[in-house]
Amino acid sequence: xxxxxxxxxxxxxxxxxxxxxxxxxxxxxxxxxxxxxxxxxxxxxxxxxxxxxxxxxxxxxxxxxxxxxxxxxxxxxxxxxxxxxxxxxxxxxxxxxxxxxxxxxxxxxxxxx
Amino acid sequence: xxxxxxxxxxxxxxxxxxxxxxxxxxxxxxxxxxxxxxxxxxxxxxxxxxxxxxxxxxxxxxxxxxxxxxxxxxxxxxxxxxxxxxxxxxxxxxxxxxxxxxxxxxxxxxxxxx
Numbered sequence: 001x002x003x004x005x006x007x008x009x010x011x012x013x014x015x016x017x018x019x020x021x022x023x024x025x026x027x028x029x030x031x032x033x034x035x036x037x038x039x040x041x042x043x044x045x046x047x048x049x050x051x052x053x054x055x056x057x058x059x060x061x062x063x064x065x066x067x068x069x070x071x072x073x074x075x076x077x078x079x080x081x082x083x084x085x086x087x088x089x090x091x092x093x094x095x096x097x098x099x100x101x102x103x104x105x106x107x108x109x110x111x112x113x
Numbered sequence: 114x115x116x117x118x119x120x121x122x123x124x125x126x127x128x129x130x131x132x133x134x135x136x137x138x139x140x141x142x143x144x145x146x147x148x149x150x151x152x153x154x155x156x157x158x159x160x161x162x163x164x165x166x167x168x169x170x171x172x173x174x175x176x177x178x179x180x181x182x183x184x185x186x187x188x189x190x191x192x193x194x195x196x197x198x199x200x201x202x203x204x205x206x207x208x209x210x211x212x213x214x215x216x217x218x219x220x221x222x223x224x225x226x227x
Binding site: 041043105 | 117154155157171207216217220
């Protein structure tokens with residue numbers, strides 16, 4: 001079965017420190033992976049995606065994600081966190097041979113001043 | 114461009130009542146999706162459409178119906194609302210099903226069923 005897991009319900013980090021939000025996946029075929037962010041009372045916003053090629057994907061707002069095939073992971077990273085990065089982050093994987101995404105349960109990122 | 118809009122933003126229903134949620138897009142995208150978001154469960158796909166006049170079931174379709182009579186609109190209907198349908202509903206659109214395309218989301222509809 002295809003799935004995506006976000007093992008941390010919440011991640012706390014101090015402003016200016018690097019942040020990592022973890023995601024692992026299980027898919028058939030090539031993995032197509034996405035990160036979305038949701039600010040309070042808003043819809044999801046696309047951050048970045050991995051389709052193929054370079055394992056380090058750069059996205060919006062200074063975020064990047066590293067695809068690791070051997071560890072089946074796609075962790076979201078940012079070198080220096082901002083208070084305004086505080087939000088709910090979702091990892092998603094495209095279900096094999098479909099046009100449907102499977103979402104993780106979300107990780108709440110809290111950046112403290 | 115408004116992108117993806119959802120109507121209404123909030124709604125309170127009594128058990129057994131019916132309602133329709135409207136998703137409208139001006140992006141001219143073929144694919145449209147309806148999700149529900151519940152605490153601790155992420156987003157779950159209810160129904161989706163790969164083009165005008167087509168619909169398909171997602172992960173949690175029971176209790177919902179959809180229609181895509183026009184390319185730009187995707188309607189989600191609840192015929193007889195139940196408290197279990199209390200949720201935040203999101204519509205999303207995508208350009209194509211070829212290369213995995215980005216889904217763009219609307220702002221959501223918060224529905225409470227009493």
